[in-house]
Amino acid sequence: MEHLELQAWVERISLAFFGRPFLHRATFNARLRSTGGRYFLRSHNIEISPRQLDMFGVDEVEKIIKHELCHYHLHLMNKGYRHRDSDFKRLLAEVGGSRFCQAAPGVRRVEPYRYKLVCASCGTEFMRKRSVNVHKYGCGKCRGKLVQTVLDSV
Known part of the structure; x- marks a missing residue:
């Protein structure tokens, strides 16, 4: 066309x-x-x-x-x-229009979360898109230390 x-x-x-x-x-x-x-x-x-x-x-x-x-x-x-x-x-x-277009195969989609923070004290998990300075911030529930891990990207 x-x-x-x-x-x-x-x-x-x-x-x-x-x-x-x-x-x-x-x-x-x-x-x-x-x-x-x-x-x-x-x-x-x-x-x-x-x-x-x-x-x-x-x-x-x-x-x-x-x-x-x-x-x-x-x-x-x-x-x-x-x-x-x-x-x-x-x-x-x-x-009758579409709200979203269909995803083309082969186009890489970014996963919604890239980092997982786990509290060393209470075990609460936090999912984040951006990296967090674990020395500066603590757990929102118990103020314990956070451990950050990078999730695998597809």
């Missing part, structure tokens, strides 16, 4: 599901790896990952386009266009 075909596809979806025209540019960006697409606030352009089209097909990319068009139309109407806003969640459910 070429950029012009994507542009026409986005314009069709915008008119059919939102009842408003898409007046900016939609392009493919092969550098997008962990995201299916993105909307630019300043230029109002949309970029879509061609990897999503290759791996998951037209239906999945259509959901991604609907997601990005929700950002686009709500931003231009001065409504809540962010993921956490109720306007965005409501419009996304109405048009």
Whole structure:
């Protein structure tokens, strides 16, 4: 699929599901790896990952386009266009867009926690994303000494 075909596809979806025209540019960006697409606030352009089209097909990319068009139309109407806003969640459910894109195989996902702290006194475990200076901080329950271990990354 070429950029012009994507542009026409986005314009069709915008008119059919939102009842408003898409007046900016939609392009493919092969550098997008962990995201299916993105909307630019300043230029109002949309970029879509061609990897999503290759791996998951037209239906999945259509959901991604609907997601990005929700950002686009709500931003231009001065409504809540962010993921956490109720306007965005409501419009996304109405048009049938996806909240998250599917994870492409081979793209490394970072585990949520990298460090585990264990209290030497009471045995309480704390999971952390960042390293902690165990000489400076102690257990939040008993003020005992902490022992930090690094968890294996996938």
